[in-house]
Amino acid sequence: MSRSPEWRQDPLTERLVLISPERAERPMKSAGVCPFCEGHESETPPEVLAYREPGSTPNGPGWRVRVVPNRFAAVRLDAGTDWHGSVGTDFQSVQHELDAKDRLEVCPHGSAPGIGVAEVFIECPYHEMTFCNLSREQMADVFRAWRDRLRFWHDDGRVAFVQIFRNEGSAAGASLDHCHSQLIGIPFVPHSVVEEVNHLATLRGFAGYCPLCRWVESGRNDERFVLESSRFAAFGPPAPRFPGETWLMPKFHIHAFDALGDDKLLEMADVVRDLLARIDQVFDAPAFNLVMKLPPFPLNDAYHWRLEILPRVTRIAGWELGTGIFINTMFPEDAAKLLRDAR
Numbered sequence: 001m002s003r004s005p006e007w008r009q010d011p012l013t014e015r016l017v018l019i020s021p022e023r024a025e026r027p028m029k030s031a032g033v034c035p036f037c038e039g040h041e042s043e044t045p046p047e048v049l050a051y052r053e054p055g056s057t058p059n060g061p062g063w064r065v066r067v068v069p070n071r072f073a074a075v076r077l078d079a080g081t082d083w084h085g086s087v088g089t090d091f092q093s094v095q096h097e098l099d100a101k102d103r104l105e106v107c108p109h110g111s112a113p114g115i116g117v118a119e120v121f122i123e124c125p126y127h128e129m130t131f132c133n134l135s136r137e138q139m140a141d142v143f144r145a146w147r148d149r150l151r152f153w154h155d156d157g158r159v160a161f162v163q164i165f166r167n168e169g170s171a172a173g174a175s176l177d178h179c180h181s182q183l184i185g186i187p188f189v190p191h192s193v194v195e196e197v198n199h200l201a202t203l204r205g206f207a208g209y210c211p212l213c214r215w216v217e218s219g220r221n222d223e224r225f226v227l228e229s230s231r232f233a234a235f236g237p238p239a240p241r242f243p244g245e246t247w248l249m250p251k252f253h254i255h256a257f258d259a260l261g262d263d264k265l266l267e268m269a270d271v272v273r274d275l276l277a278r279i280d281q282v283f284d285a286p287a288f289n290l291v292m293k294l295p296p297f298p299l300n301d302a303y304h305w306r307l308e309i310l311p312r313v314t315r316i317a318g319w320e321l322g323t324g325i326f327i328n329t330m331f332p333e334d335a336a337k338l339l340r341d342a343r
């Protein structure tokens with residue numbers, strides 16, 4: 001049994017790091033049998049959600065999407081409560097509305113138990129390795145599962161922020177090749193998220209409208225426009241970190257992904273499949289990350305969620321580590337034109 005995970009904050013830089021020895025024990029390659037394939041349900045922890053055929057039994061075959069706790073979790077809800085220290089203002093600012101009973105804050109300039117939740121979305125019962133190859137119905141079920149687990153953790157109240165992400169290809173950090181995505185929920189809101197939420201609220205207050213709603217309204221007039229459907233639009237961001245980085249946004253104002261209705265999931269799957277096929281064609285099937293940008297649970301209404309697609313075409317190196325500034329080898333306007341013209 002590994003030592004419990006811990007949040008550590010550096011006193012000089014205030015950088016927050018999660019120390020998690022258990023994470024090192026995760027399998028880096030699927031050796032032999034794949035634990036995510038149908039028929040191997042006993043090799044994962046018991047499911048917390050599954051979309052199943054009528055009559056099938058939990059933790060047996062007959063599912064389309066299955067969600068299980070991450071066996072090699074970076075964080076745990078039972079990591080402990082034995083910590084002390086002051087609470088940082090960033091954390092306080094987003095937590096004041098919450099019932100503090102079950103809430104655990106991280107103390108700056110110190111350490112705190114690695115409290116949190118980590119779950120894995122097994123995206124299909126068969127051994128498919130490419131997200132883009134899932135059918136539109138299968139992919140819509142994946143988005144439905146993301147939404148349903150977000151709703152669950154929102155209602156649960158023990159975590160303040162949930163990150164949903166997907167790594168495909170080893171250059172993007174994937175350790176198992178069977179299609180899967182992940183959720184990590186933590187009891188505080190990361191500094192970068194607090195900054196973005198505050199900045200968005202300031203812009204909104206200043207302009208009197210949501211900047212993302214205004215952005216999607218510009219549509220094809222934006223030179224970084226990639227594609228759109230009736231209710232979603234995709235653009236290259238003005239300052240992308242990677243060539244081909246693309247943001248998908250709903251064209252209507254909706255703060256949180258957990259509020260997305262069933263009727264939009266298939267359309268979202270169509271747009272994501274189209275985008276990924278174009279990225280595959282233009283950038284030669286790169287490893288990529290999907291990152292859901294979501295508001296923290298207590299500050300929902302000013303946000304406008306988006307899905308970021310990050311092709312890992314270039315590597316992060318010393319400059320990026322030293323400065324936090326990315327060097328991108330392609331202008332976003334050129335990348336958007338390539339993606340628009342693809343297929």
Ligand SMILES: [Zn+2]
Nearest residue numbers: 034037127178
């Ligand atoms: Zn498999």
Ligand SMILES: [Zn+2]
Nearest residue numbers: 210213253304
């Ligand atoms: Zn909006």
